[in-house]
Amino acid sequence: DAKTTQPNSMESNEEEPVHLPCNHSTISGTDYIHWYRQLPSQGPEYVIHGLTSNVNNRMASLAIAEDRKSSTLILHRATLRDAAVYYCILVNFGNEKLTFGTGTRLTIIP
Amino acid sequence: GAVVSQHPSWVICKSGTSVKIECRSLDFQATTMFWYRQFPKQSLMLMATSNEGSKATYEQGVEKDKFLINHASLTLSTLTVTSAHPEDSSFYICSASLTGLPETQYFGPGTRLLVL
Numbered sequence: 001d002a003k004t005t006q007p008n009s010m011e012s013n014e015e016e017p018v019h020l021p022c023n024h025s026t027i028s029g030t031d032y033i034h035w036y037r038q039l040p041s042q043g044p045e046y047v048i049h050g051l052t053s054n055v056n057n058r059m060a061s062l063a064i065a066e067d068r069k070s071s072t073l074i075l076h077r078a079t080l081r082d083a084a085v086y087y088c089i090l091v092n093f094g095n096e097k098l099t100f101g102t103g104t105r106l107t108i109i110p
Numbered sequence: 111g112a113v114v115s116q117h118p119s120w121v122i123c124k125s126g127t128s129v130k131i132e133c134r135s136l137d138f139q140a141t142t143m144f145w146y147r148q149f150p151k152q153s154l155m156l157m158a159t160s161n162e163g164s165k166a167t168y169e170q171g172v173e174k175d176k177f178l179i180n181h182a183s184l185t186l187s188t189l190t191v192t193s194a195h196p197e198d199s200s201f202y203i204c205s206a207s208l209t210g211l212p213e214t215q216y217f218g219p220g221t222r223l224l225v226l
Contacts, residue, residue: 034214036215036217038154041201041220041222042219042220043114043116043203043204043205043217043218043219043220044154044203044205044217045217046214046215046216046217049214087153096142096144096159096207096215097144097156097159098144098154098156098205098215099156100146100153100154100155100156101153102153103153
């Protein structure tokens with residue numbers, strides 16, 4: 001499975017935008033880029049996913065590099081409730097299995 | 111929509127006993143459900159993939175006779191930890207994907223198991 005690399009931790013101030021990077025240099029043409037987040041003591045929560053084009057939803061935006069070897073999850077205005085571990089995961093089309101890496105622990109500073 | 115529940119949310123049991131954890135998709139049908147285990151300060155590890163009406167597929171290193179999985183309907187999968195030991199203490203999480211839409215998984219809130 002193609003792997004992803006994320007920073008172990010990041011901090012951001014409340015009400016400011018947050019850019020969470022993810023590198024996936026060995027991504028294949030049929031890999032989707034998924035983002036999930038896990039709040040403390042809870043199951044993970046789907047955030048967003050994309051293939052080639054940038055994507056927006058009510059939770060976040062996903063910016064995908066033109067060569068698809070990296071992507072950035074953007075939280076437009078961080079709140080304290082966004083403090084979580086964020087996982088960037090490649091999911092191959094037709095294979096539903098998710099392989100979780102270590103993710104990025106996001107801390108929001110009030 | 112797309113809510114997954116787990117029961118119980120936490121359980122304490124004695125060593126040697128068996129514990130059953132239920133995972134339900136409340137408002138959708140799930141052809142496939144997944145079971146994960148998460149130890150403190152670690153990431154989620156996939157244990158098995160459960161398909162309705164067929165045997166579960168276990169990941170390498172996961173004992174199928176110890177972690178019994180049953181997926182009897184499109185809305186219910188169960189994980190039974192048999193003869194539990196303290197090293198089985200963990201956070202067990204299930205997920206489900208919508209039938210016909212495999213891209214997204216919806217996770218349950220998790221079950222915290224403590225074996226004494």
